[in-house]
Amino acid sequence: MSDRKATLTIDGIDEPLDLAIYDGTLGPSVIDVGKLVSKGVFTYDPGFVSTAACESTITFIDGGKGILLHGGYPIEQLAEKSSYLEVCYLLLHGELPSAQQKAEFESVIRNHTMVNDQVSVFFRGFRRDAHPMAIMCGVVGALSAFYHDATDISDSLHREISAHRLIAKMPTLAAMTYKYTKGQPFMYPRNDLNYAENFLYMMFGNPCEEYKVSPVLSRAMDRIFLLHADHEQNASTSTVRMAGSTGANPFACISAGIAALWGPSHGGANEAVLAMLTEIGDVSRIDEFVARAKDKDDPFRLMGFGHRVYKNFDPRALVMKQTADEVLGELGLKDDPLLAIAQRLEQIALEDEYFIEKKLYPNVDFYSGLILKAIGIPISMFTVIFALGRTVGWISHWNEMISNSYRIARPRQLYIGPVKRDYVELDERE
Numbered sequence: 400m401s402d403r404k405a406t407l408t409i410d411g412i413d414e415p416l417d418l419a420i421y422d423g424t425l426g427p428s429v430i431d432v433g434k435l436v437s438k439g440v441f442t443y444d445p446g447f448v449s450t451a452a453c454e455s456t457i458t459f460i461d462g463g464k465g466i467l468l469h470g471g472y473p474i475e476q477l478a479e480k481s482s483y484l485e486v487c488y489l490l491l492h493g494e495l496p497s498a499q500q501k502a503e504f505e506s507v508i509r510n511h512t513m514v515n516d517q518v519s520v521f522f523r524g525f526r527r528d529a530h531p532m533a534i535m536c537g538v539v540g541a542l543s544a545f546y547h548d549a550t551d552i553s554d555s556l557h558r559e560i561s562a563h564r565l566i567a568k569m570p571t572l573a574a575m576t577y578k579y580t581k582g583q584p585f586m587y588p589r590n591d592l593n594y595a596e597n598f599l600y601m602m603f604g605n606p607c608e609e610y611k612v613s614p615v616l617s618r619a620m621d622r623i624f625l626l627h628a629d630h631e632q633n634a635s636t637s638t639v640r641m642a643g644s645t646g647a648n649p650f651a652c653i654s655a656g657i658a659a660l661w662g663p664s665h666g667g668a669n670e671a672v673l674a675m676l677t678e679i680g681d682v683s684r685i686d687e688f689v690a691r692a693k694d695k696d697d698p699f700r701l702m703g704f705g706h707r708v709y710k711n712f713d714p715r716a717l718v719m720k721q722t723a724d725e726v727l728g729e730l731g732l733k734d735d736p737l738l739a740i741a742q743r744l745e746q747i748a749l750e751d752e753y754f755i756e757k758k759l760y761p762n763v764d765f766y767s768g769l770i771l772k773a774i775g776i777p778i779s780m781f782t783v784i785f786a787l788g789r790t791v792g793w794i795s796h797w798n799e800m801i802s803n804s805y806r807i808a809r810p811r812q813l814y815i816g817p818v819k820r821d822y823v824e825l826d827e828r829e
């Protein structure tokens with residue numbers, strides 16, 4: 400805490416209020432407004448644009464400069480040199496693992512990828528055409544029905560076991576969700592494959608023939624998971640923290656995060672980007688859609704553009720764009736018409752006054768769908784992939800909160816409803 404303070408004078412309150420200012424290691428300082436309630440006033444910040452809800456050591460974003468650090472390491476370096484499981488370890492423990500720690504962590508995850516066979520019964524209750532995110536909300540939340548042995552959230556070992564179980568089982572559940580919607584048999588995980596290879600095997604393998612995992616696709620898949628791993632206090636992570644602040648079990652909290660991520664303003668945007676590019680259909684129609692995005696009377700927005708924090712390039716989008724080029728090139732798909740539309744749309748938007756003035760740049764969702772499509776993942780599974788990658792971020796923030804002192808999250812409001820009035824009998828109403 401610094402000895403700096405903010406002094407607030409409020410009409411009708413005699414004494415000015417001295418509010419403590421806390422400085423972080425990076426980024427904006429914060430003003431502690433906790434004592435305002437004792438003066439009969441609240442702060443007001445719908446959407447939490449200027450509100451820090453917690454302190455954290457996990458991830459730092461500088462939206463103005465387009466910087467994203469996990470444990471201090473730039474996302475560009477992690478994307479180039481690290482792997483998803485190594486970044487999982489970093490997010491959970493705050494340090495890159497030693498060779499031994501990395502081997503042990505990978506072994507723990509590899510040996511927890513199966514789910515209780517009873518879980519497969521849950522799927523039977525869904526329609527085959529259910530949206531995969533609806534299924535994931537259900538089956539992930541239901542995991543808490545199987546792990547009564549490790550849901551004492553005050554026990555750090557139980558918290559670690561739950562984190563390992565969630566990281567290990569999300570690919571299995573995601574692949575089961577996909578297989579169920581396809582009417583194909585579930586594929587059991589294999590311990591001879593790495594994390595991304597195993598996921599692709601469970602997604603696209605079948606019991607009738609050998610499935611060879613493409614190294615190009617598994618490397619791209621791992622990169623996608625890594626780029627989605629964490630993003631400080633975004634809507635779904637804040638949802639997990641809020642659910643966790645009540646003492647709910649970690650599986651229920653992650654299920655809440657999946658539900659929040661589903662919205663098209665958040666993780667659902669990757670699915671919406673592909674739908675938008677498909678609707679545009681040809682570069683000749685881009686101007687029409689850009690005009691719609693700028694029209695205040697048209698609810699259409701350019702999906703994959705804009706961000707609450709980034710007012711510069713989302714660094715993940717830059718890595719994603721480079722990965723899209725690599726993967727589509729290696730697969731001989733560079734002439735994918737949707738790639739051409741995406742590249743031209745980005746170019747037009749970045750040169751357009753409206754987007755420049757509002758600082759709207761491509762975000763993590765703009766190019767990810769093109770890679771997922773090239774890998775063979777259907778659009779309806781795109782947000783499931785986002786949830787899979789983000790699970791480690793959610794559970795890391797949950798663990799950080801629970802392992803420090805925390806209080807139940809309970810925001811207040813500005814009440815603008817009716818003042819007190821007496822009940823009106825039915826026969827006295829108009």
Ligand code: SDX
Binds near residue numbers: 666699705759
């Ligand atoms: C993710 O928070 C995170 O970190 C999220 C995330 C993560 O990793 O967890 O990064 C993942 O959710 C990325 C964002 C994915 N969503 C989209 O791509 C959907 C399209 N973009 C938006 O709807 C919007 O940009 C948000 C939701 C991302 C941000 O919304 P804000 O911060 O509330 O900004 P806003 O809606 O107030 O927009 C500011 C202005 C508005 O115009 P004015 O009212 O000031 O005139 O910019 C305009 C908006 O109309 N605007 C857009 C636009 N995004 C904002 N106009 C056209 N197209 C867009 N995409």
